[in-house]
Amino acid sequence: MEPVNIGLLGLGTVGGGTVTVLTRNAVEIARRAGRGIRITHAAARSYDAERIEGLGEIARIGEDAFAVVDDPDVDIVVELIGGYSPARELVLRAIANGKHVVTANKALIALHGNEIFAAAQARGVTVAFEAAVAGGIPIIKALREGLAGNHIEWIAGIINGTGNFILTEMRDRGRDFADVLAEAQALGYAEADPTFDVEGIDAAHKLTILGSLAFGIPLQFDKTFTEGIGAIQAQDVAYAGALGYRIKHLGIARRAADGIELRVHPTLIPHRRLIANVDGVMNAVLVKGDAVGPTLYYGAGAGALPTASAVVADVVDVARVLTTDPTNRVPHLAFQPTELVDTPVLAIENVETAYYLRLTALDRPGVMAGIAGILGEEGISIEAIQQKEPAPGETHVPLIMLTHRVRESCMNRALARIEASGAVQGETVRIRMETLAG
Amino acid sequence: MEPVNIGLLGLGTVGGGTVTVLTRNAVEIARRAGRGIRITHAAARSYDAERIEGLGEIARIGEDAFAVVDDPDVDIVVELIGGYSPARELVLRAIANGKHVVTANKALIALHGNEIFAAAQARGVTVAFEAAVAGGIPIIKALREGLAGNHIEWIAGIINGTGNFILTEMRDRGRDFADVLAEAQALGYAEADPTFDVEGIDAAHKLTILGSLAFGIPLQFDKTFTEGIGAIQAQDVAYAGALGYRIKHLGIARRAADGIELRVHPTLIPHRRLIANVDGVMNAVLVKGDAVGPTLYYGAGAGALPTASAVVADVVDVARVLTTDPTNRVPHLAFQPTELVDTPVLAIENVETAYYLRLTALDRPGVMAGIAGILGEEGISIEAIQQKEPAPGETHVPLIMLTHRVRESCMNRALARIEASGAVQGETVRIRMETLAG
Numbered sequence: 086m087e088p089v090n091i092g093l094l095g096l097g098t099v100g101g102g103t104v105t106v107l108t109r110n111a112v113e114i115a116r117r118a119g120r121g122i123r124i125t126h127a128a129a130r131s132y133d134a135e136r137i138e139g140l141g142e143i144a145r146i147g148e149d150a151f152a153v154v155d156d157p158d159v160d161i162v163v164e165l166i167g168g169y170s171p172a173r174e175l176v177l178r179a180i181a182n183g184k185h186v187v188t189a190n191k192a193l194i195a196l197h198g199n200e201i202f203a204a205a206q207a208r209g210v211t212v213a214f215e216a217a218v219a220g221g222i223p224i225i226k227a228l229r230e231g232l233a234g235n236h237i238e239w240i241a242g243i244i245n246g247t248g249n250f251i252l253t254e255m256r257d258r259g260r261d262f263a264d265v266l267a268e269a270q271a272l273g274y275a276e277a278d279p280t281f282d283v284e285g286i287d288a289a290h291k292l293t294i295l296g297s298l299a300f301g302i303p304l305q306f307d308k309t310f311t312e313g314i315g316a317i318q319a320q321d322v323a324y325a326g327a328l329g330y331r332i333k334h335l336g337i338a339r340r341a342a343d344g345i346e347l348r349v350h351p352t353l354i355p356h357r358r359l360i361a362n363v364d365g366v367m368n369a370v371l372v373k374g375d376a377v378g379p380t381l382y383y384g385a386g387a388g389a390l391p392t393a394s395a396v397v398a399d400v401v402d403v404a405r406v407l408t409t410d411p412t413n414r415v416p417h418l419a420f421q422p423t424e425l426v427d428t429p430v431l432a433i434e435n436v437e438t439a440y441y442l443r444l445t446a447l448d449r450p451g452v453m454a455g456i457a458g459i460l461g462e463e464g465i466s467i468e469a470i471q472q473k474e475p476a477p478g479e480t481h482v483p484l485i486m487l488t489h490r491v492r493e494s495c496m497n498r499a500l501a502r503i504e505a506s507g508a509v510q511g512e513t514v515r516i517r518m519e520t521l522a523g
Numbered sequence: 524m525e526p527v528n529i530g531l532l533g534l535g536t537v538g539g540g541t542v543t544v545l546t547r548n549a550v551e552i553a554r555r556a557g558r559g560i561r562i563t564h565a566a567a568r569s570y571d572a573e574r575i576e577g578l579g580e581i582a583r584i585g586e587d588a589f590a591v592v593d594d595p596d597v598d599i600v601v602e603l604i605g606g607y608s609p610a611r612e613l614v615l616r617a618i619a620n621g622k623h624v625v626t627a628n629k630a631l632i633a634l635h636g637n638e639i640f641a642a643a644q645a646r647g648v649t650v651a652f653e654a655a656v657a658g659g660i661p662i663i664k665a666l667r668e669g670l671a672g673n674h675i676e677w678i679a680g681i682i683n684g685t686g687n688f689i690l691t692e693m694r695d696r697g698r699d700f701a702d703v704l705a706e707a708q709a710l711g712y713a714e715a716d717p718t719f720d721v722e723g724i725d726a727a728h729k730l731t732i733l734g735s736l737a738f739g740i741p742l743q744f745d746k747t748f749t750e751g752i753g754a755i756q757a758q759d760v761a762y763a764g765a766l767g768y769r770i771k772h773l774g775i776a777r778r779a780a781d782g783i784e785l786r787v788h789p790t791l792i793p794h795r796r797l798i799a800n801v802d803g804v805m806n807a808v809l810v811k812g813d814a815v816g817p818t819l820y821y822g823a824g825a826g827a828l829p830t831a832s833a834v835v836a837d838v839v840d841v842a843r844v845l846t847t848d849p850t851n852r853v854p855h856l857a858f859q860p861t862e863l864v865d866t867p868v869l870a871i872e873n874v875e876t877a878y879y880l881r882l883t884a885l886d887r888p889g890v891m892a893g894i895a896g897i898l899g900e901e902g903i904s905i906e907a908i909q910q911k912e913p914a915p916g917e918t919h920v921p922l923i924m925l926t927h928r929v930r931e932s933c934m935n936r937a938l939a940r941i942e943a944s945g946a947v948q949g950e951t952v953r954i955r956m957e958t959l960a961g
Contacts, residue, residue: 086850102814106672106673106814107672109674109813110672110673110674110813110814113674113739114671114672116739116858116859116862117667117671117739117854117857117858117859117862118671119850119851119854119859215669220815221812221814221815221816221818222815222818223664223665223668223669223670223818226661226664226665226668226669227661227664227665227669230661230664230836230839230840231653231661231664231665231833231836232661232832232836233552233555233556233835233836233839233840234544234545234548234552234831234832234833234834234835234836234838234839235544235548235832236547236548236551301551301554301555359797359800359801359821362797362800363797369819374659374832375547375548375828376540376544376548376659376828376829376831376832376835377658377659377660377822377823377828377829377832377833378659378822378823378826378828378829379822379823380659380660380661380820380821380822380823381819381820381821381822382818382819382820382821383797383818383819383820383821384815384816384817384818384819385815385816385817385818388816390813390814390815390816391814391815391816393672393814394670394672394673394812394814394815395669395672395815396672397671397672397814398668398669398670398671398672400672401668401671401672402668402671405851405852405853406851407851408848408851409847409848409851410846410847412524412557413557413843413844413845413846413847414843415843416555416557419555420554420555421554421555421557424554424555
């Protein structure tokens with residue numbers, strides 16, 4: 086068979102990695118795909134030619150990305166520029182030109198995926214995006230195909246390596262957030278502007294995609310609740326550890342009785358869970374299906390070669406469907422486009438979770454009973470309570486509580502009452518808690 | 524689109540589970556597949572009609588499996604009888620009849636897969652076997668498609684749940700093998716005849732399949748080295764634990780410089796590895812690709828519904844290719860049939876591993892030096908050595924050693940010399956050791 090011609094947009098970290106993997110493993114990839122795969126046209130505004138193994142094999146490298154998507158010899162466009170624009174325009178034009186697309190762009194898919202998939206569907210082409218979630222881990226393939234027989238109940242994933250690195254360092258060395266972040270930036274694990282990672286936006290992009298694949302709902306990034314790790318303190322990491330929990334920044338998608346939960350936030354999880362032991366920059370996604378039970382997928386969530394691994398897997402997949410009837414392909418969002426349903430995404434106030442609470446309570450008889458009383462009145466049952474020793478001369482002591490599951494709006498009301506009661510000072514620390522069981 | 528008609532062979536554990544999953548999740552599966560999937564004809568010699576949810580939906584249930592594979596209305600034959608015969612004849616006849624096949628039969632694929640895939644290839648049909656390895660974990664899809672861009676370096680898997688349950692119980696409770704095996708049989712985790720599980724044959728079937736998928740070699744069950752867990756003693760589990768290791772029964776497939784390693788045996792691995800923490804009946808497969816790095820896939824490796832999850836995923840996959848051109852499908856063994864290579868599988872004597880050794884050594888000055896001397900002469904370097912306290916009145920003491928990597932034939936020679944030297948009594952315990960790093 087004729088080789089497949091790739092048009093590559095972007096020669097940065099992932100673009101360079103893709104060139105390297107396609108070059109280094111060319112023979113083995115062709116043995117699998119049944120045909121050669123070669124980059125015939127690439128575009129990048131700038132790149133480091135010395136650093137990219139295999140760059141010399143590319144017949145044509147220019148600066149004009151639109152020239153690549155308009156190139157009649159290109160079969161598959163691989164978009165590795167990132168960001169919203171011009172990535173969106175390029176992908177839509179590639180589709181209009183009848184080309185298949187492979188992208189690693191989670192932001193683009195999370196925000197513009199509905200539009201892009203509709204266009205692809207209408208034109209009979211495929212847009213593949215395995216690299217958009219959890220780097221090299223084939224989680225999209227697992228959800229979309231490997232678990233196709235299941236009713237998915239929930240997903241919980243460590244899907245941002247930077248955040249997980251920071252939380253791991255905080256735990257292992259008892260260090261503070263700001264301190265570890267600075268080190269992560271120095272090591273290149275965190276961007277100079279760490280907002281997307283630390284505030285959970287990157288994880289929310291990925292969770293939006295996972296939620297759609299799991300539940301057959303349209304992509305709704307704006308409804309995904311997002312809370313970052315910037316407020317996590319070393320003492321809470323330590324208290325959680327002493328109680329047998331670890332704090333992980335999780336993306337959680339769950340079917341509840343009255344809607345879908347899509348939420349990214351720091352979460353206490355039991356330290357014996359496999360996913361609680363996923364440390365450093367590694368990613369892992371835990372998926373609970375009704376038939377299969379819990380399954381976990383672990384690997385590198387970022388980096389040039391791991392992400393390129395997913396890009397190339399998509400290219401091989403797409404190369405296989407080049408000659409197939411579009412109606413028989415795996416649907417973009419796991420469910421047939423006509424079969425997506427509009428199950429509501431729940432506002433965070435309507436989500437039920439257990440909680441870890443740390444209050445700074447007045448060290449006086451009756452105070453703890455008063456706090457417990459308010460919680461009880463709001464329907465919140467306490468699983469464990471610990472009052473720490475007061476520091477010499479301190480009038481207040483840390484009071485740690487673990488609660489059973491409760492609706493967030495009830496917790497909001499209870500904490501407002503407790504804070505207004507004068508029994509505590511400062512703001513209450515609260516971190517959601519999940520058992521990730523059954 | 525017309526629904527797909529399934530002909531089901533076998534209504535035992537997995538067959539019953541498959542009926543249940545296809546019934547319970549019928550709507551959701553059709554939303555994914557784009558067409559309904561229904562069992563139109565099933566055959567079983569006996570079955571428990573009360574136990575199988577959805578059995579009433581099957582139009583025709585008989586005793587003649589050949590009538591199912593000859594039924595012109597059946598599109599896909601799902602073989603869940605197990606064993607070699609008549610499963611082999613049924614699958615070959617289904618293929619001859621132009622039907623696609625889905626099977627969970629690891630023994631059949633490991634021993635007769637080459638013949639079956641050649642027949643399927645010639646007839647233009649697909650034989651899918653995700654359920655044959657690691658139950659509900661989509662590991663075959665991950666290896667064959669998700670990691671298609673990688674040069675796979677090695678695989679290490681906990682791929683027999685019974686064996687893992689026994690080793691977990693031995694570790695957690697300090698109990699002996701025979702004791703735990705009896706309990707596993709009582710709980711239904713182990714068969715009345717546990718040979719296939721505890722001697723590693725079941726794991727070897729699965730490893731044979733994984734090795735072919737990873738390295739593009741024909742299936743060669745007869746060359747897969749197999750050692751069971753029956754000789755593992757409680758004291759070795761404890762000594763390994765004290766040294767920071769756990770003993771797991773692993774299937775390991777590895778590319779070495781001079782060939783492929785395919786081996787199933789008890790293995791010491793560092794307790795901090797994620798896979799070392801996979802306990803009870805759960806399975807996990809660790810795959811190291813050159814681009815993606817290490818990835819891990821975890822889930823239930825057996826059971827009615829988890830295995831059915833994999834069967835149904837295969838059915839959905841096959842339903843999608845019903846109308847496609849056979850040359851563009853995913854190849855059975857990941858590589859195109861013309862691209863399989865005959866890389867030799869190494870005899871175990873030529874495999875290099877590190878070792879845990881427990882010798883029962885004469886408690887006399889100079890003995891340890893003599894043993895270390897023999898190891899040194901055979902080119903074996905020692906990483907750690909521990910001499911335990913002698914019991915009162917005992918002339919011999921346990922001597923625990925960890926070695927660096929060495930070719931098995933050298934270790935055989937060294938141990939024969941040590942045993943002949945009179946410095947030790949009884950047989951030396953040796954367990955292979957892997958770091959599973961990089």
